[in-house]
Amino acid sequence: MQVSHSPPLLELDQVTVTRGPVRILDRLSISMPLGQHTAILGPNGSGKTSLLKLLIRQFYPSIDGEHAGDVRILGRSDWHIDELRQRLGIVSNELDHAFASGRSGRMTGLEAALSGFSGVRLKRHLKYDGESDVERARAALRRVAAEHLADRTLETMSTGERRRTLIARALVHRPAALVLDEPTTGLDIGSRAALLEQLQELADEGTTLLLVTHHIEEIIPAIEQVVFLDGGRVHSQGDTPDMLTDAALSQLFGLPLSVHRQDQHWSLRVTGS
Secondary structure (H helix, E strand, O other): OOOOOOOOOEEEEEEEEEEOOEEEEEEEEEEEOOOOOEEEEOOOOOOHHHHHHHHOOOOOOOOEOOEOOEEEEOOEOOOOHHHHHHHEEEEOHHHHHHHOOHHHHOOEHHHHHHHHHOOOOOHHHOOOOHHHHHHHHHHHHHHOOOHHHOOOEHHHOOHHHHHHHHHHHHHOOOOOEEEEEOOOOOOOHHHHHHHHHHHHHHHHHOOEEEEEEOOHHHOOOOOOEEEEEEOOEEEEEEEHHHHOOHHHHHHHHOOOEEEEEEOOEEEEEEOOO
16 A cells, blocks of 8 residues: 555554553553554553554653653644544454443444544443434444344444454544554454454555554455554664564574464464473
């Protein structure tokens, strides 16, 4: 895909995030263009989740000495969360868990998609603009092959069905980018393949994908750039084929690893010491 001349999706300049004495992001600097599908890859504790929380404004830079760092999303640093939600679609494991049970789990697929307009998680808080928004919600469900789930409650759906429904929820605003946190976690082989195919189609249709993961199996053919995070810093970044090599991944994860690619799909195995 051709990279847009729009402002970058995300720019971080010397950003530190601390929790107590621990630096979970350490003077992190990175730029991710809008229009370039990117995967952020790293071991547990590398800072992936913290980077995602910066993007969705759950975390803010910590003061490091006299320096606070700078976070710009789509060229701006002064977003109101409701306005930002209309430009970025977010699907995370935390969101999936919230909608899997309880009162949120009793929402139907259509109600869950409609909740994307206001970002709420309960049916009684739904706010949307009549039939025009209902049709947009149905269109978002159709876009991810989930319209048949419109009348099903989330608590009765499989993990894969619920994940597609939450992607539809993220798409109701027709966002510039879709941010996905380990989207196939908990899915069986068939559901994982179906979801990854849906994500490839969204990328082909022009939605920028930002994938946060430690599973290279989730890196679909559309992903053009890979960023390695380690210890709260950028370890390295580059074009996908240059990054997903035996040597590079073995160094990142501290294990002897072997990378395989078949029909544009990646897999990884430990080769032994």
